[in-house]
Amino acid sequence: MIATWSEWKRYPKATRGERLEAPIGPGIYEVRHASSGALFAFDAVDNLANALSSLHTGPKSFTSWFGRRDPVALPDLEYRTCATATRADAKAAAERMIGRREAYMNHSHVA
Template identity: 75%
Template sequence: MIPSWTEWKRYPKAARGENIEAPIGPGIYEVRYRSSGALFAFGAVDNLALALSVLQVAPKSLTSWFARREAAPPDLDYRTCATATKADAKTAAERMIGRRETYLSGAA
């Protein structure tokens, strides 16, 4: 069976009580900036839900002598691709990376 990607979903914000919708199993995840579509994170993991939940998306706080302000977290989208095993996820991720490199080099 060929794994397929889910639709892009808005990355949840904990302050609003939103939740991640992802399988509790092996697969690949991709996170991108909503505004530009640039890649934020990508990986092949044992547990998609856990990997997305611990992803560091909150920026570090900015402190100064006069005030302490928290910067807003980036606006992100995510999608997942479930696989049967982590080995299958790694293989699929390597193929995707190879295809992306070929495309960006102009050979495609």
């Protein structure tokens, strides 16, 4: 199985009326900080759209004694997906990716 990733997309913010675009099926997702490229979330799941839409992108706001909510600054994120036929395929592909990243990181730190 050859994994094909989608293009990077800006993670939607409901306050701007934006919507998530992801397959309704198994696969892998990756979410990163747009400014630095640092990994925010990565997983192999049964339903990409559901997993990405339920991902917590910031701390929950707290309601004050007077019922007002403090605004929460969400990080500027972007995401991509890789659809697979089954969750088992997604999990196997994710494990291969993690193995390759670990090998790269271990090799790049050796002088």
